[in-house]
Amino acid sequence: MIARRRFLLAGAAVLAAGQAKAENTRQSKIKAVASFSILGDLVRNVGGDRVEVENLVGPNGDVHVYSPTPGDARKLAAANVVFVNGLGLEGWMTRLVVASNAKAPVVVVSKGITPRRMEEEEKFGHRIAIDPHAWQSVADAKSYVANIRDGLIAVDPAGKATYGANADAYLVKLDELENEVRVAIASIPADRRKIITTHDAFGYFGAAYGMAFIAPEGVSTEAEPSAKDVARIIIQIKKQKIPAVFLENTSDPRLMDQIAHETGASIGGTLYSDALSEPGGPAATYIEMMRHNIRQFTKALVG
Numbered sequence: 001m002i003a004r005r006r007f008l009l010a011g012a013a014v015l016a017a018g019q020a021k022a023e024n025t026r027q028s029k030i031k032a033v034a035s036f037s038i039l040g041d042l043v044r045n046v047g048g049d050r051v052e053v054e055n056l057v058g059p060n061g062d063v064h065v066y067s068p069t070p071g072d073a074r075k076l077a078a079a080n081v082v083f084v085n086g087l088g089l090e091g092w093m094t095r096l097v098v099a100s101n102a103k104a105p106v107v108v109v110s111k112g113i114t115p116r117r118m119e120e121e122e123k124f125g126h127r128i129a130i131d132p133h134a135w136q137s138v139a140d141a142k143s144y145v146a147n148i149r150d151g152l153i154a155v156d157p158a159g160k161a162t163y164g165a166n167a168d169a170y171l172v173k174l175d176e177l178e179n180e181v182r183v184a185i186a187s188i189p190a191d192r193r194k195i196i197t198t199h200d201a202f203g204y205f206g207a208a209y210g211m212a213f214i215a216p217e218g219v220s221t222e223a224e225p226s227a228k229d230v231a232r233i234i235i236q237i238k239k240q241k242i243p244a245v246f247l248e249n250t251s252d253p254r255l256m257d258q259i260a261h262e263t264g265a266s267i268g269g270t271l272y273s274d275a276l277s278e279p280g281g282p283a284a285t286y287i288e289m290m291r292h293n294i295r296q297f298t299k300a301l302v303g
């Protein structure tokens, strides 16, 4: 009788220890690093309470020309999983991963989307550039979410149900968002659906929702536009009667001020292309960013 009782107590102790272990695992969150703020927000939505997300390039930062810091190397070294856009967006990432000695898997969230190829003119002829800005199409952002979910499950299989449920709930919100985008674009007269932005960040948006974007800078911000590029844009704006030019949160406004001044086009506002705003700003999440941008388009272009 006594022996049996002891056995039961021991069983209870094992059970308690098991619970404590589960509690500990739950408390120590999965450490995810995202290369830039827009991606960080998507990871946060899928990861929920199980994941702690840090961004490398923060709000209003230019991810194309970023210089990583020693702090970034430390973040990578401590990470369980790293999320990058890919498509050539983070040219600085490979070196940073090597320098930081990071062991975490690097998940490329654009895997599976159809990349947009752009022919760009350069000093010594043409080159084909891959456009990295796929997040500007909500349909592509939905693929990002699926890749993020799978990436998190791979490093934290115990969270599979949570990540699946979080992703499903967020995908419903993205469906609603995409619907809002379509309604907003439909409200703009077809012959006014053309916009000038500083760099070519809205190609996926334009292709998905039917709007023309023209930019003096290419799909990266690495090279400044030449005087010839700017002159060509000015002629195009006048000839095609493009109603508005837009600033971007990550770019110097002076070039667009000059173009607006020389063409008589109005400044339509500031678009969030490659980075979110600070928390509390007008584009603190991916969904707020997309809503902010379509509000700017309709404000400037609807009759």
Ligand SMILES: [Zn+2]
Pocket: 064, 133, 199, 200, 201, 219, 220, 221, 273, 274
């Ligand atoms: Zn960009």
